[in-house]
Amino acid sequence: MPRRRLTLVLALAVGFASLPIVVTYLLLVLSSFSNEAGMLTLEDVFRTTYSLRPWIDFFTGKVAPAAGRLYTTWEIISIIANTLIVALGVTVVVVFTSVLAGYAFSRIRFPGRRPLMQLLILLHAFPGVALIIAVYTVYVWSLASIPKDHQWLYTFLYVILARASLEIPMSIWMMKGFFDQISWEVEWSALIDGASRFRVWWQVVLPQVKPGIAAVAIFAFLAGWEDFIYVWAFLKPRNIYTLATFIEEQVRSLETAYFPVIAAAGTLYLIPTILFFIFTQKLLLEAYSGGVKG
Numbered sequence: 001m002p003r004r005r006l007t008l009v010l011a012l013a014v015g016f017a018s019l020p021i022v023v024t025y026l027l028l029v030l031s032s033f034s035n036e037a038g039m040l041t042l043e044d045v046f047r048t049t050y051s052l053r054p055w056i057d058f059f060t061g062k063v064a065p066a067a068g069r070l071y072t073t074w075e076i077i078s079i080i081a082n083t084l085i086v087a088l089g090v091t092v093v094v095v096f097t098s099v100l101a102g103y104a105f106s107r108i109r110f111p112g113r114r115p116l117m118q119l120l121i122l123l124h125a126f127p128g129v130a131l132i133i134a135v136y137t138v139y140v141w142s143l144a145s146i147p148k149d150h151q152w153l154y155t156f157l158y159v160i161l162a163r164a165s166l167e168i169p170m171s172i173w174m175m176k177g178f179f180d181q182i183s184w185e186v187e188w189s190a191l192i193d194g195a196s197r198f199r200v201w202w203q204v205v206l207p208q209v210k211p212g213i214a215a216v217a218i219f220a221f222l223a224g225w226e227d228f229i230y231v232w233a234f235l236k237p238r239n240i241y242t243l244a245t246f247i248e249e250q251v252r253s254l255e256t257a258y259f260p261v262i263a264a265a266g267t268l269y270l271i272p273t274i275l276f277f278i279f280t281q282k283l284l285l286e287a288y289s290g291g292v293k294g
Contacts, residue, residue, distance in 0.1 A: 025270070031263035038259050054260035058268075063250055063261050080268075082235070083225060083242040087272075089160035090224030094167045095217050099209075101168075102175025103201060107187075124169040128229055135162050136233060152238055159234045160224070167223050171216045178212035179205065218276050225272055243269045 023042070031040045033050040040048060057063070061071030104110075105117060139158055146154045182205060190200045206213070228244040236245045243265060250262045 028263050028270075029267050031260055032267045034260050034263075036260070039263065054258075054264045057258065058261045058264040063258065079241045079243060079246050082240060083244070085156065086160060086163070086227065086231060086242060087221045087224035089157075090164045090167065090227075091217050091220040093160060093164035094171050094220035094223075095213060097164070097168050098171035098175045098216055099206070099213060101172045103179050103205065105172065105176045106179035120169040120172055124173075128163075128166045131166075132229060132233060135230075139234065152240065155234050155238060155240070159230050162234075163224055163227050163230050164220070167220050171220065174216055175209065175212050178209040182208050214280070218280060222273055222276060226269075 027040050027042070027045075030045060030050070032054050033052065034040055034044075035049045035051055035053065036044060059076055060073055061076055063071060105113065139155075139162075142158075143151060143154065186204060186208075187200050190204050191197070195204075226244065227242075228248065231240075231242045232245050232248070235242065241249070247262060247265050247269060250265070
């Protein structure tokens with residue numbers, strides 16, 4: 001009985017602690033359909049009228065007509081596409097690197113293996129903000145050797161690689177945990193049958209760590225999709241916007257903006273995070289347990 005009471009108390013505590021956050025996000029979503037000029041309050045929820053007009057205005061670029069800030073539909077689509085490019089680019093780099101390195105750390109005993117594993121933990125301890133000056137210095141130094149016509153493309157690739165590098169250390173540890181759970185006998189039997197090491201890795205081992213790969217991909221995608229600091233520091237000066245920097249630009253001029261349109265952009269920005277965590281809870285729990293066991 002005491003244990004049940006403790007569980008109930010903890011559940012209520014978590015519920016009350018998260019209630020303000022849930023209410024705030026709910027008001028943001030409702031504001032994206034509201035015909036009011038500002039953000040909804042709890043008192044306005046049942047008094048206002050709702051429509052798709054803010055979403056239509058967002059996709060047609062009518063962000064702040066009174067201030068003359070109008071965008072074309074193509075510019076809005078480009079902003080969404082830029083966000084997707086960064087997110088998918090980070091995902092590809094992180095998954096590719098962590099799957100290869102995780103397998104190597106799990107299965108191959110090479111000189112310096114333990115110090116490298118300790119270095120990964122150390123690298124993961126540094127937040128992206130703490131590294132931004134060093135990353136920017138390398139960017140400025142390397143940009144001088146890139147032709148001007150290709151500098152925008154190089155900047156895109158640089159942001160993807162820089163953001164991916166922050167996710168790689170933890171992702172390698174997660175994948176190592178999954179590879180550690182696979183019995184050596186499975187690989188040895190395939191090798192004895194004449195399969196190459198690469199074929200064993202590709203056809204025998206990888207199918208057994210799909211949950212880990214999926215979890216790493218999800219975290220990497222969300223990291224790229226939600227990133228603000230790196231896209232703001234590198235892409236925004238070139239007038240290349242993602243949803244994060246687009247919303248920040250509008251919020252800084254909120255007195256002249258039409259808030260429901262910004263709320264629509266904010267809701268679109270939140271959708272991947274909400275969907276991933278609603279539909280992949282079981283997968284993420286399995287990924288965490290696999291990483292801990294490793």
